[in-house]
Each structure stands twice: as C-alpha cells, then as structure tokens.
Amino acid sequence: GENVEQHPSTLSVQEGDSAVIKCTYSDSASNYFPWYKQELGKRPQLIIDIRSNVGEKKDQRIAVTLNKTAKHFSLHITETQPEDSAVYFCAASSDNQFYFGTGTSLTVIP
Amino acid sequence: GAGVSQSPSNKVTEKGKDVELRCDPISGHTALYWYRQSLGQGLEFLIYFQGNSAPDKSGLPSDRFSAERTGGSVSTLTIQRTQQEDSAVYLCASSERAGRETQYFGPGTRLLVL
Numbered sequence: 639g640e641n642v643e644q645h646p647s648t649l650s651v652q653e654g655d656s657a658v659i660k661c662t663y664s665d666s667a668s669n670y671f672p673w674y675k676q677e678l679g680k681r682p683q684l685i686i687d688i689r690s691n692v693g694e695k696k697d698q699r700i701a702v703t704l705n706k707t708a709k710h711f712s713l714h715i716t717e718t719q720p721e722d723s724a725v726y727f728c729a730a731s732s733d734n735q736f737y738f739g740t741g742t743s744l745t746v747i748p
Numbered sequence: 749g750a751g752v753s754q755s756p757s758n759k760v761t762e763k764g765k766d767v768e769l770r771c772d773p774i775s776g777h778t779a780l781y782w783y784r785q786s787l788g789q790g791l792e793f794l795i796y797f798q799g800n801s802a803p804d805k806s807g808l809p810s811d812r813f814s815a816e817r818t819g820g821s822v823s824t825l826t827i828q829r830t831q832q833e834d835s836a837v838y839l840c841a842s843s844e845r846a847g848r849e850t851q852y853f854g855p856g857t858r859l860l861v862l
Contacts, residue, residue: 644790670848681839681853682791689848727790734846735804736781738791 640665642730644739652747657715659742661728664709668730668737671704671711676741677724685726686713718746750774752854754840760860761830769825769857773842780823781851782815783839791839797823798846830861 641664651657661671672687688695688702688711695702699718704711715722723746728739753772761767773780782794794807797817808814812830817823827834837856843849 672850674853681855683853684850687848687850729791731848733804734779734796734798735807736793736796736851738783738793740790 640730640737642737642739644728648743650745651718657718659713659726661739662710663730665732668732670731672729673713674727675724720746720748722746752842752852754854754857758858762862764829766828769838771823771840777842779843779846781841782825784836786836832861835861
C-alpha cells in the first residue's frame, strides 16, 4: 500500500515569512494530492490540491509543487499570518483510497 | 446547503461494549470515507464507499470494525467489543465521486472507551 511521510512535524515561523511543508509518497500509481488544514478542535478542510498531470498550482498565498519522478510534493505558504496557524496534512490518493501524512503543526508568531 | 454531519458528537463507553457511529454525507455525494484520528496523530484511512459498495475493507483495523451504507446515503461504522485503544476521533468525509475529488469532512465523533 501507499506510505506518505511528512516533514517537519512542527514548524514555527515569524509572521510574514514563508513556510514549506514536504511530503513523500511511495506508490507511483498515486495521482491526486490534496492538502488539508485542521484548526484546533475543528474538522480538516481542503486548502489546495494537485493532480499528477500538473507540476505546480498556486492559489493566492498558497502553492503546491509536485515532482512525480522523485515522488514528493510540497506546500508553500508565503506571507504567513497568525490565522495560518494550524495542523496541515498532505495526502496521496490511488485506487480511490487516501493516505494521509502525520501532519505538520504550524505556528505563526506575530 | 447542509454539510456532512456525524452523530453522536461524543461517546463514552465501557470496554467490551458495542458502539455505532453515524455519518450523514452531503446530499448527492456518492463517495463516503471513514477515518480515525488518534490524539495528536494523522488521519488513518479505514474504508470508503462508492454508492453502497465498499470495494476494499483492508483498512479496517480488526474484524471488530464493520461499516455499511444504505440507500447511497447514511453510513454506520460499528465497533464491537470496544477496547481502550479504539479511543479516538472518528471522522467521516464525502465527495461527489470517489477518487480525485474534494472531500468534505464532518465534525467527527469523539469516542472514549473506559
């Protein structure tokens, strides 16, 4: 089955700086890679996703890159704000099943 | 419109008892997923349904866990003879179709087995 690894597990940045979270996956058949944000005590919510036929996708301050050859994908948040503080999960999907990383707890320091 | 709902929101049970967790997906969503999230941990995929069918049940942790979906809508996750290690938040999500579609999560059921 798929194995998704996510790093770092915790990340602290100053407000306005950038944050980068990296994930690797093992199954070359995985073709869909969503990122979810989970605020404390709340449900996960999709923030951005990328499909295997695309190398990069951007939505305002958030971008995701995918390297299929190396089997890794990354989340980039620029100009971080305190409200970006949350746990972020990457996921890889193949055969309609989803495998999540263990999460990155991001703290943006005002 | 209404999002994904789950009930109960919290459940405390004694070791050895059976529990049923319910998920109401977004109307019209044909795919439904169950996950388990232990304290401070990631999301563990348990099972998914496309319509009423669960193509792969290998993600269920043990044979004490079962799930069903009827009418292409509501799903129930049943845990028999609960153990303390079953304590976790059980999250349900739905999407228009299985696969490369946005999943919308419910608020979860927090299960505590004493």
